Amino acid sequence: MSIVDKATVRQRIRDDRTWRRIVQLLVVALYAYGVFGGSYGFQATLTTVTFTAALAVAYSLVLGYLDVFNFAQHAVIGIAAYGFAITAVATGSVLFAVLVACVCAIAVLAAVAGLSARLTGFQLGLVTISVGTVFLTALTTFTDLTGGSSGIAGFPRWFEFSALETRAALLLGLGVLVGTGLLVKLIMSGRIGRLSVAIGDDEFLARVVGTNVVLVRVVVAVLCGVLTGSATAIWVQQQAVVVPTTYGLPMLIQIFLVLMVGGRRSIWGPVAASVVVVGVPGWIGGIDGNLLTILFALLVIVVVVRRPDGLFPEPLRDRRRSPLLLRRSRSSERPVIVGIEACRVRKTFGSVVALDEVSVAFEPGQITAIIGSNGSGKTTLLNCLNGIWQPGAGSIGLRWADGVDRPLRRARVHRLARHGLGRSFQVPRLAAGLSVRDNVGLAGDGWGHGANDARLQQTLERWDLTGWLERPVSVLPHGVRRWVELARLDLGGCRVLLLDEPAAGLTDDEVELLVEALLRWKADGCAIVLVEHNHDLVERVADHTVVMVGGRVVGVGALAELRDRGELGDVIGSGSRG
Amino acid sequence: MRELQSLVNGVGLGALYALVGLAAAFVLRVTKIMNFAVGGIVVLAGLFAASSSGLPPALRLILLLLVGAPAGVLVHLVSTRWLEGRSQRPQEHDLGGVLVTVALATALQGLGYLLFGSDLRYATSVVPAATLSLGGGITVTTGTILLVAAVALGGVASWFVLERSGLGRALRAVSDDATTARLSGVRVSTMAYLAYALLGVLCFFVGDVAAEVVGVTPDNVFHIIVGALFGLVIGGGDRIVGPIVGGLIVGLTESVVNARGGQFTATVAQLGLVLVILLVAPRGLFPDRTSRAVG
Amino acid sequence: MRLVQRRGGHGGRAGVLLSLMLGVAMLGSACGSGGASGGDPIKVGAIFALSGVYGAIGTETLDGVKFGIDEINASGGIGGRKVELEVKDYRSDQSHVVSLANELLQDGVVAVIGPETSTSAVVLDPTMASAKVPMISGAGLDPKGEYSFSVQPLSGYFDLAAQFAKSRGATSLCDMGISGASFESLQKVLEPAAAKADLPMGTRIPFDGAATSLTPQVTQLKSDGCTAVFAGGTGSSLLVIARAMVDLGMTDEVLMTQPTNATAATLDQLGPAAPFTNFGLPKVVVADLISQSDPARAVITPFATSWKNAGKSALTTNNAIGYSSARIVVQALQGGGQTAAAVYSFLRSGKDIPTPMLTYNFGKTHNGTLPDRGNGWFAFSRWNPTTKAFELTFDGTTTPAGG
Known part of the structure; x- marks a missing residue:
């Protein structure tokens, strides 16, 4: 409080x-x-x-x-x-x-x-x-x-x-x-x-x-x-x-x-x-x-x-920005990543094995859910796909819009992002010093596939954010923070989406809005990686479900099949508790 | 002969850096903060030692050690404890925290100027000062020997407190994970007070020794702490041996290069050495396996 | 005593308020009054570093200045007018010197006393020249501006230093100084002095004025076999050098330095270096020790006595320099007139201006430097920490030549 x-x-x-x-x-x-x-x-x-x-x-x-x-x-x-x-x-x-x-x-x-x-x-x-x-x-x-x-x-x-x-x-x-x-x-x-x-x-x-x-x-x-x-x-x-x-x-x-x-x-x-x-x-x-x-x-x-902001801080106003000094990115000319794949990825921290020979492919137009208890390596996998961590062994494969599979040289986070790799976080990450509009608009500066002022306005309206424009992001309720983050992804036009527990903390009504967005992205042909504890959501939207335990993939398939085959084990328990 | 004499001189200087480095490593170990204010405490303690000429040296040292504890607690109250509430970000990116300790060091330096002026001051030695000849015209002072002995004493004491005592285990638990430590019954805030009280005692000890051997002036605040922190970066800050070896390397570099190329070249050489270490082996020469880079 | 002291310090809020009001009053009067009417005080400016690197020297010098001004006011002032001293503290930051001096000039001072070091005085030279107001500073460096007068004796004690070193059996004269212009000017005065004493120059080492350790440099002196060292620079650097000599076992050598370094704080810290550190002091500081026959005695004794009677602490060179500066201004005001122009033309008129420290003559024939007689007013002295007094260790062979 x-x-x-x-x-x-x-x-x-x-x-x-x-x-x-x-x-x-x-x-x-x-x-x-x-x-x-x-x-x-x-x-x-x-x-x-x-x-x-x-x-x-x-x-x-x-x-x-x-x-x-x-x-x-x-x-x-x-x-x-x-x-x-x-x-x-x-x-x-x-x-x-x-x-x-x-x-x-x-x-x-x-x-x-x-x-x-x-x-x-x-x-x-x-x-x-x-x-x-x-x-x-x-x-x-x-x-x-x-x-x-x-x-x-x-x-x-x-x-x-x-x-x-x-x-x-x-x-x-x-x-x-x-x-x-x-x-x-x-x-x-x-x-x-x-x-x-x-x-x-x-x-x-x-x-x-x-x-x-x-x-x-x-x-x-x-x-x-x-x-x-x-x-x-x-x-x-x-x-x-x-x-x-x-x-x-x-x-x-x-x-x-x-x-x-x-x-x-x-x-x-x-x-x-x-x-x-x-x-x-x-x-x-x-x-x-x-x-x-x-x-x-x-x-x-x-x-x-x-008073980290000083005694005379500048008021945070909602205003459109001029594209001064850094030119609008020529994103339309940039090749786009449409699919991503982990091949026998291994990642260790000290003596702890976080990922052990993990191989999963994420195809365009499909929602792949990853479930597993805390510490099973879900977020680590996302971070490896995202280029935040380099795998200790194995590789990350990329599929490009022209249908060719080839790796990206110097695959750092921001370079992958510029080719259309989107990411949201368990706790929404927003820049506290930016207005709601600018937080969403960040997409236009980085991902920026086809983002412009008109689309920014459209996106703000679509995610029902127009009523929040004059508030600093630090006082937004959790749900709204989530929408700001997802609106950013939306505006960014990313074709591969790595979503880390997007439903966490949302009300049932809000989850409905999320489902709507997920299905829309899927229809647009995005490859969606959904790390989620909410099994109802997974069951409704996921084409495949990947079960992880202790850094290993232990099952792949539809959630219902997996449950029938008994491959969920502890996971389901922890899921329903969450 | 000059080189040999410079090396002997450098051992004294390095020992001073090592001592201050031990104090800074102690804070780092307990609070995960690199506290530039340590330089200010050491120099102020030294200035007090130097200006209490009426007291017998041994009594003065004892009094200073007694005053050191509350002084350390005061620094804790002003800097780290106050900072705890505001840190929204991981410590290593919390530059505001660095600014606070730099500002505190500047305030302590200003206090030194205000109370004692900018003059270099010396304290009467506990051990009577003498210059011993090592042959070939090389001399070593009892001060240098005293400093080296103090490093050994400080190192052993730090090692004992941090590695072998119950207090040390509790302190480490706090620094690794305050929440877990709290849950397992460690009184976190008491531990931090205790740590800073110990730090105060250590700093006042170093200050007294510095005032006896090399003299102190408020001008020295940043020179001493930067030299010591350089030592920490080079040696790796988490183990006792890191600050000692690092401090000696910094002191020897400064002394030998200064003798040949002057103060400017020596300062540049130190900075260059540190930059190379930071970019090539950011965890220093003696990294603790479980730790991250210093800072 | 009517000191307008704009240093708040101890007065708390009332002091700040008072100084604010005084400040406003002065700002107001700055524009209006120029002419001298009956009882108006004569304004004399003082600009010194009262904190920072030069703080110790500045504070001691200002003490002497105030003593001199108080003395003249106690005796009724000049022509019935009191002398009012307006003090500015530039905190050892030379970028403040010009604007503070301009504030003094705006307030209509007829002369400025200070600053205490040549590096600060040089910055001020053009300002004083364009305002045509004389400045009596502690500048030891040439060249000086047209309106810049120095109370620093340039040559006197260097000759003594060389003779002193020679008398102690030195085979060469080594020296250390803060690198740059100050080191170069040190060479300019030391070389002829050494030549006069028939002593060759030895190792010369410029060093960084901010250095907190000069052990490497002193190590070089040692390995070069220096037996007599003249140390330029400040009191702090003198201490660093002296202590390094102790550490390196050079306690049988001779260390010499200029008189301004003999501040109370520096003397207090000499410790084991005291037995071989020597200061070329003006005799006023060792007034008790000079012989009955010394011609300087008649001028020195009254001042030294009144200083002691005022209950002040031991007299230092900088006290004497400050007092002498005040005496110079007072004599110019009495002898020349009570405007800046009158003070200036009196100083340049070629008259002898006696002070306890030296007799000055700023006339064209002396080209702004000291008359020869000044040499005899210096002595080499050594601090004795146990008795807290100077010991006259060497009474120079130079005899007073008369004005």
């Missing part, structure tokens, strides 16, 4: 438009005062607030959307800053220096994004912290290049105003912030945004619907690098000096704080948070720097634990 309550509270905060309006108005008023009436000190601090917010918003692409925690973000900004300054001094070309700054930021971020696929969160944290150390050590080692602790000054600049012209600096910062904010909004309201949120919330789900996670990560990291690099290059010109102390651990904590307090996927949030975190101490003045660091670090902890 408490989960629902928490979600409701969070929902209330999201919906509290008054609160957000007030925050937005305050921010706008503050900037109006800063631009038109603020004193020197006020404007100077507000400029820092603005650039910090811009860098945080840029970083939200990686941290907020992809959920990749890069503890070397201060180094990314620092490398961009030094890349700019060194190049500007050496070549005299500011434009070229800005480009170098972007390339520097992109290089580090792309490397981190690439590594994030191979390392666990802790390992990535450790490695990126160390990368930050390497960067700071490099600054004090290669002093001919970096100027050591006195840094680099006197490089050519586009913005030649003096340090006293704080209004100009503030307007420049505001320009960078607005530009960064609009670009982030544009990128994230498109297809790539939907995929990023899916990856950030549930990477496994993203793979299963056919997302090339590494590609999306690297693309987003590159975009983040462009924004971070250019914002840094402009900020450095305003500061007119690059010194190592700027790019230390306090900067990292500050950026994390601004993003976590403001909301990792929000734009107004980080701006408001930057005003609170950077601006207020600056305006009050004289607060001990170490005390601030302690307070900030503790605040990060409180926010991460208590």
